[in-house]
Amino acid sequence: MARDTRERILDTALTQFATRGVEAVAVTDLEDGAGLKAGSGSFYRHFRSKEDVLAAVVDREVERAEQRRQARPAGDLAEEYAQALAALDALRPLVAMLVRDGARLPHLDRVRAVLAEGGVQLDAGRLQERMDAGEVPARDAVAVAAVVQMALVGHHLAERFFGGLGVDRDRFVAALADLVGR
Amino acid sequence: MARDTRERILDTALTQFATRGVEAVAVTDLEDGAGLKAGSGSFYRHFRSKEDVLAAVVDREVERAEQRRQARPAGDLAEEYAQALAALDALRPLVAMLVRDGARLPHLDRVRAVLAEGGVQLDAGRLQERMDAGEVPARDAVAVAAVVQMALVGHHLAERFFGGLGVDRDRFVAALADLVGR
DNA sequence: GTCTATAACCAGATAGAC
């Protein structure tokens, strides 16, 4: 019991909301997961309601993501895409909550913004620069950026919802970089 | 009241499960949506339980999808991809239920199979043939097919969960076909 | 801050009249 109870409730709420959905998780489950007696109501010494703890979970996760945010590296396309997939991994619980309980989440705009910055929305402007510099073949940069974004997000979601792809991550990223770069 | 009550219950269950999630939909909501008195229990003259109606909804939707299934057209890449997106549109409720309540769905394997056939899983073998025939540049066909699949699925999901892309469908499909074909 | 106990409510499901 190193961390205090409020933090333990937030931890168990994050994992349970992300894996089972908000509706399926009872306050008694959160008490149990935090080491409190289920049904004791001790939860309510720390949060006013289930909606309240949901908002706090989303807030904390968005703030953590904003702190992790950093300048994009200057590597090649494959490195850039691999890094975007890694960023999506770190956002996994937030993605899961958005997908399962999107309409119910507080601060939906902030959630979408942090997901976009964190790896979902690759910069079309940067791709255009690469095309202008002759690093990659010239195409419709905005549309290609969208295709790349969707491929990365799709890959992330496929691992979760479709049981994987049969193509490992390195091979996927290499093929994507090859398509854009050659 | 043209169709019989059982069908009306299935219809309202499909839309409500897909949009709000199974857990959030009460049996009384299904009664209400089917024109029965909410709380009357008339639902139970047609289905044994909520789990039972969920199974029936999934079954009906999978069977409909299997009947829609048809030979893939011999058009060019862009036509092929546009058709895959249209197939995904028709599968929208099933996709929504899989994403929201995947673990709870009965016949999960059949659901995944029909989604794969219906537009998610494009044929890597066919792409390889195109590469062998010189129609498109030679690359890692299996990995490229995976990228294409994920881009299409990601596009479909983005419209639903991220409020669209800022790139319309034709432009997206054209960019994808250009990447693979040139 | 956690517990026992409980109130108030809602959802799933059943019995039986019509």
Add this chain to the structure above:
DNA sequence: GTCTATCTGGTTATAGAC
């Protein structure tokens, strides 16, 4: 086949002892 009425169990939330 639909209704009224009801049972049962689970969930949110509160009161008050320790």
